[in-house]
Amino acid sequence: MKIQIKSASLSPFAGISFFEKCFNTSGLQQLIDNELGSRVATIGYSYSDIIKNYWAIFFAGGDCAEDIQANLGKHLKSMPGNAVPSADTLLRGLKELATQNTKYTSASKILYDFNINRNLNGLNIKSLLLTGQLESGQQYDLDYDNQIIAAEKYDTKRTYKKNTGYFPGIATIGNKVVYIENRDGNANVKFEQAATLTRMYKLLQDNKVAVNRSRMDAGSYAKEIIDVVAANSKLFYIRSNKSAEMYGQISRVTEWETVEINYIKYEVASIPFAQFYQDRNYRQVIMREKSGTQQADLFTGDN
Numbered sequence: 645m646k647i648q649i650k651s652a653s654l655s656p657f658a659g660i661s662f663f664e665k666c667f668n669t670s671g672l673q674q675l676i677d678n679e680l681g682s683r684v685a686t687i688g689y690s691y692s693d694i695i696k697n698y699w700a701i702f703f704a705g706g707d708c709a710e711d712i713q714a715n716l717g718k719h720l721k722s723m724p725g726n727a728v729p730s731a732d733t734l735l736r737g738l739k740e741l742a743t744q745n746t747k748y749t750s751a752s753k754i755l756y757d758f759n760i761n762r763n764l765n766g767l768n769i770k771s772l773l774l775t776g777q778l779e780s781g782q783q784y785d786l787d788y789d790n791q792i793i794a795a796e797k798y799d800t801k802r803t804y805k806k807n808t809g810y811f812p813g814i815a816t817i818g819n820k821v822v823y824i825e826n827r828d829g830n831a832n833v834k835f836e837q838a839a840t841l842t843r844m845y846k847l848l849q850d851n852k853v854a855v856n857r858s859r860m861d862a863g864s865y866a867k868e869i870i871d872v873v874a875a876n877s878k879l880f881y882i883r884s885n886k887s888a889e890m891y892g893q894i895s896r897v898t899e900w901e902t903v904e905i906n907y908i909k910y911e912v913a914s915i916p917f918a919q920f921y922q923d924r925n926y927r928q929v930i931m932r933e934k935s936g937t938q939q940a941d942l943f944t945g946d947n
Contacts, residue, residue: 660700660703660704660719660720660723661723663699663700663703664696664700664723664726667696667699670774670775671774672692672696672771672774672775673692673696674692675767675770675771675774676690676691676692676695676767676771677690677691677692679763679766679767679770680741680763680767683737683740688727689727689729689733689737691737691741693727693729694729694733694734694737694738696726697712697720697726697728697729697734698734698738700716700720701716704716704719704720709731709734709735710731711731712728712729712730712731712734713730713731741761741763741764742761743759743760743761743763745757745758745759746758746759746760748835748836750832750835756827756828756830756831756835756836757799757827757828758825758826758827758828758831758836758840759825759826759827760825760843761824761825762843762847765822765823765824765825765847766847766850766851768821768822768823769822769823769847769848769851769853770851772820772822773851773853777820778817778820778822778853780851780852780853781852781854782853782854783854783855783856783878784817784818784853784854784855784856785817785818785855785856785857785858785859786815786816786817786822786848786855786857786858786859786877787815787816787817787858787859787860788813788814788815788816788841788844788858788859788860788864789813789814789860789861789863790811790812790813790814790827790833790863791811791812791814792804792805792807792809792810792811792829793809793810793811793812794807794808794809795808795809795810796808800829801828801829801830801831802829802830803829803830804830808829809829810826810827810828810829811826811827811828811829811830811831811833812824812825812826812827813825813827813837813840813844815844817853822844822848822853823844823847823848825840825843825844833863833864834863834864834865834866834869837863837864837866837869838866838868838869838871838872841864841869841872841873841876842872845872845876849876855876855877855878856877856878856879857877857878857879857880857881858873858876858877858879858880858881859880859881859882860873860880860881860882860883861882861883862882862883862884862885864882865882865883865884865885867920869882870882870920884919884928887919889919890919890928893915893928894915894930897913897915897930899913900912900913900932901913908933909933910931910932910933911931911932911933912929912930912931912932913929913930914927914928914929914930915927915928915930916928934947935947
């Protein structure tokens with residue numbers, strides 16, 4: 645049996661060195677500092693130092709800035725040339741990148757806070773392009789949804805799920821987040837969404853990322869939102885809200901096609917979509933399945 649004596653400086657997080665090498669050679673360091681600008685020269689840590697070390701905390705299994713002092717700092721300092729800031733410096737640097745909330749007033753005179761950070765959203769897209777996860781000039785399918793982020797911060801509001809938190813709008817291409825815009829947890833999902841989507845599409849276009857198809861749930865079912873989506877997508881799919889008018893159209897459908905989706909049989913049909921428009925060739929796709937009982941539906945008259 646051969647025994648090797650290892651140095652006391654051996655790190656259990658040596659794999660993080662591969663992350664740092666990729667970070668330094670990919671051009672992310674230069675991109676971050678070019679996009680976010682310089683911090684005060686006497687501070688000693690750039691934004692790229694702050695972001696790189698913050699990422700490293702999570703890649704090494706940490707879950708908060710304080711882990712850089714309590715658990716991980718000495719290991720991160722073992723990487724040659726890596727400038728490791730304190731937890732206070734990390735948090736202070738991130739706070740410098742924050743933007744002031746924008747206030748919107750609803751028709752019922754309720755005030756809502758939105759947080760719009762074009763700089764960080766732009767940096768995110770440029771990082772995806774730089775690392776080859778997106779390509780300029782390519783067309784992509786984009787998904788947009790609002791997601792409740794539960795939290796107990798001082799400025800959180802009560803959400804429709806009866807907890808406190810925020811309700812940001814989030815756009816993704818595949819598994820990559822390409823836009824985030826925060827909003828109060830009690831804000832209606834449709835409120836000012838058209839403006840949010842306009843900013844999102846503009847930022848993607850400025851970075852030459854084209855949208856082929858946009859896909860959204862019923863939270864985006866409103867005329868002013870559809871107008872924005874249609875103007876910025878080749879195709880779009882939006883789940884509609886139920887209405888008496890729509891059920892009236894459905895009850896007049898006589899031809900249904902049977903399909904199987906995930907081993908479940910459905911009947912599908914399509915009808916002209918005319919709820920918001922009379923001059924556009926949109927269609928409404930209807931899908932139905934038989935209920936487990938013979939009880940007739942109040943609106944459609946069948947089961």
